[in-house]
Amino acid sequence: AFLGLSITTALGVSPLVALGLVVPLMAAIGYLLQRGVLNQTLGDDILPPLLVTFGLSVIIQNGLLEIYSADPQKMSAGALETASISVPGGIAIGVLPLLMFVVAVVVIAGLQWVFYHSALGRAFRAVSDKQDIAQLMGLNKAHVFGLAMALSLAVVGVAGVFLGIRTSFDPSIGPGRLIFGFEAVIIGGLGNLWGTLIGGIILGVSQNIGAQINPGWQLLAGHIAFLVVLAVRPRGLFPRID
Structure with missing residues (x-):
């Protein structure tokens, strides 16, 4: 979101046009971050990558505070x-929310195709399942990890720009x-991309129903929906079956 803000301010373009720069820049940042830092922490112990990413989050947040201040943007x-x-029926559908939904569907469909119908997706799944065997078969696991992070941050770039258009944001907005x-991921089921989309819809509808009952219940209603699903289906509504 802040990268999109900088580009729109510097070039005077629409945020949707800025996406054309935000996505490749975020992908490049993700690849360099994974190859230069995160790959050095990978191993049997999960603690080092957790500590490093937590430290990075603190550094990024404070860097954004220094550059952009704590004021909402x-x-x-x-x-x-x-x-x-x-x-x-007298219902009006906002063009921006509709566009965001369509983009979300397109992105998830694209990710689904990449993961299960492309050589890159096969490489992702092979390295994820058996790193050493994949390396023996000729895959450079460090490069594959870098590509996975590049793809992740490219998608985050799309989400960040739409977030910045939809609502205000500041350096401390991340955890919330x-x-x-x-x-959304837990409601849909771990590993199921379409399930994540459905989980997000359930969460959003729950929050809107809560807001209609009482404005103070908006966030609470979403959390209650999450807890109900977790109690009934601990693995989510559509868990991936291996």
Whole structure:
């Protein structure tokens, strides 16, 4: 989101146009971060990568505070933010939320194709399952890890720009948004991309229902929906079956 803000401010372009620069820049940052730092922490012990990524989060947050201050920021998409489409029944659907939903579906469909119908996806799954055997078969696991992180941060770049258009953001917003992402993944089922999308929809609908009952219940309603699913289906609604 902050990268998108910098690009839109410096070039005077729409945030949606800035996506064309944000996505490849985030992918490059992800690859360099994985190859230069995170690959050095990988091993049987999960503690080193946890400590390093926690330290990075502190450094990034404080760096953003120094550059952008603690004031809330927002990117403007002009008329797109208030445009709506009328449908039968007197319901108006916002163009921006609809665009975000369509982009989410396209991104997930693309990831699904990459993971299960491409050579890169086969490399991801091979290195994820058996690193040493994949290395013996000619795969450079360090490079594959780097590509996986590049793909991850490219998707994060898309989400960050839309977040910056949809609502205000500041350097401390990360943990709060991370909770929603975690809950969506758990509701949908670990390893199921389409399940994550459905989990996000369930979470969003629950929050909106809670807000209709009482504005103070918006976030609470989402957490309650998460706990209900967790109690009934501990592995999520659509867990991946290996």
